Amino acid sequence: MVRFHRLSDHLRSRFGERVQKIPLDAGFSCPNRDGTRSREGCVFCNPQGSGSGLGDRGLSIREQWNFWRDIHVKKHRLSLFTAYLQSYSNTHGPAEKLARALDDLRGLPGLTCLAIGTRPDCLDREKLDLLAQSRDRLGLEEIFLELGLQSASDATLKHINRGHDAAAFAEAAREAADRGLTVVAHVMAGLPAPHGREGLPELLDTVAFVNDLPVRGIKFHNVYVCRNTRLARWFEQGRYVPPTQEEYLHWLGEAIMRLDPSVVIHRLNGNPASGELLAPAWAGNMRRVHNLIRDHFEREDIWQGKLNGAEDGPPDWSAKTGEQS
Numbered sequence: 337m338v339r340f341h342r343l344s345d346h347l348r349s350r351f352g353e354r355v356q357k358i359p360l361d362a363g364f365s366c367p368n369r370d371g372t373r374s375r376e377g378c379v380f381c382n383p384q385g386s387g388s389g390l391g392d393r394g395l396s397i398r399e400q401w402n403f404w405r406d407i408h409v410k411k412h413r414l415s416l417f418t419a420y421l422q423s424y425s426n427t428h429g430p431a432e433k434l435a436r437a438l439d440d441l442r443g444l445p446g447l448t449c450l451a452i453g454t455r456p457d458c459l460d461r462e463k464l465d466l467l468a469q470s471r472d473r474l475g476l477e478e479i480f481l482e483l484g485l486q487s488a489s490d491a492t493l494k495h496i497n498r499g500h501d502a503a504a505f506a507e508a509a510r511e512a513a514d515r516g517l518t519v520v521a522h523v524m525a526g527l528p529a530p531h532g533r534e535g536l537p538e539l540l541d542t543v544a545f546v547n548d549l550p551v552r553g554i555k556f557h558n559v560y561v562c563r564n565t566r567l568a569r570w571f572e573q574g575r576y577v578p579p580t581q582e583e584y585l586h587w588l589g590e591a592i593m594r595l596d597p598s599v600v601i602h603r604l605n606g607n608p609a610s611g612e613l614l615a616p617a618w619a620g621n622m623r624r625v626h627n628l629i630r631d632h633f634e635r636e637d638i639w640q641g642k643l644n645g646a647e648d649g650p651p652d653w654s655a656k657t658g659e660q661s
Contacts, residue, residue, distance in 0.1 A: 337639070339640065340639065341597065341598070342601060353414075354414060355416045356408050358404040359423075360397055360420060362437040364423065364426045364427075364429065364433070365424055365429070366425045367428055367457065370428075378486075380524070380561075380565060381562070383565070397437070398440065401447075419447055421452045422451075426453055426454050431466055435466055438470045441470075441474055447476070448478075449479065451479075451480040452479070455500065456485075457500040459508045464512055467481065467517060480553060481517045481519050482602075485542070487523075487524065487527055488502045488538075491529065491530050492528075492534055495528060497566075506549055513552075522554075522555045523556055524559050525591075526559040526583070528567065528570065528575075533579075535583075539590075540590060540591060553599060553602050554599055557603065558588075558605050558606050560613055560619040561576070561578055561613070571614065578616050585628060589632055589633060589636055592638060592642075593641070594644050597640050597651050604626060605622060607622040
C-alpha cells in the first residue's frame with residue numbers, strides 16, 4: 337500500500353520514468369547572513385549552507401550538472417533530471433542575478449524540471465514573473481518553488497531569527513501559484529520556541545496553515561542540532577532538547593493524516609551533511625529513519641489524508657499525479 341503521495345510517483349506518472357534531482361550551487365547568499373536582514377542566520381542553519389559544495393570548488397553550473405549527470409547515467413541509466421538550485425536563497429539579490437542563473441541552465445542535457453530553494457522574503461513580482469517565463473524559455477515541464485516556512489507561529493519564527501513572518505510565506509505562495517509555479521513548503525518539527533520547544537500542536541497548526549494555501553508540495557524536517565550554530569550553543573547549555581525518534585514518528589504520523597491528500601510529499605525527514613550533526617544521534621542515518629517512518633505508518637495504519645478527505649483509504653495517487661492545480 338502506498339501510504340503517502342510521493343514525489344517519485346508524481347514524476348514517474350508524469351514522465352513515465354524516474355526523474356533524478358541534481359543539486360546545483362549558483363553562488364547565491366542569504367539575507368539572513370549577508371547583513372540584509374541579519375548576519376547570524378536562522379538558529380538551526382549550518383553557516384556553510386546546504387548543497388554539494390561543487391560551487392565552492394569553482395565548478396560552473398554546467399560542470400556541476402555534467403559531474404552528477406554522468407554518474408546517474410552510468411550507474412542507473414537515467415535520462416531525465418531536475419535541476420535543484422539548493423544552496424542558500426536562490427532568488428536573493430537583484431533580478432538580473434537570477435536571470436543569469438536561469439540562463440546558465442539553458443541546454444543542459446536531460447533537463448526536465450527546475451526546483452529552486454529560497455525564502456518568501458526574497459521574492460517579488462519581477463522575480464516571480466521571471467521564473468514563470470523561464471518555464472517556456474528553458475522548455476521545463478514544471479518548476480518547484482521551494483519556500484522555507486518552518487513554522488506557522490510568528491513567535492517561533494521570531495525566536496529562531498527567521499527574518500519573516502507567516503504572512504510573508506502566504507503572500508509569496510499565492511503569488512507564485514497564480515503564475516503556475518508549484519509551491520513546496522519546508523516545515524520543521526520540534527523547533528525551539530519562546531516557551532521551550534514546539535511539539536505536536538504547533539506542527540498540526542503549521543500543516544493546517546499549509547492546507548489553506550495553494551501549496552502543492554511539502555518537505556518535512558526533524559530538527560537536528562548542527563555544529564557551529566546558535567542552536568548548538570543552546571543545546572550545550574541545556575536550553576534546547578531535540579525531538580526523540582519516538583516523538584518524531586508520532587508527530588509525523590499525526591501530521592500526515594491531516595495533510596491534504598493531493599499535496600506531494602518531497603521529504604519525510606532531515607538529512608544531516610557529513611560532519612555537521614551534533615545531536616540527536618538517531619537523525620544521522622536518513623535511510624534508517626525513513627524505514628522507521630514507513631514501518632510506523634504500516635503498524636499504526638496511517639496514510640496521508642486519513643483525517644482530511646481520504647477516510648476510506650489512500651487515494652490512487654499514481655492516477656492523479658499528472659493533474660496540475
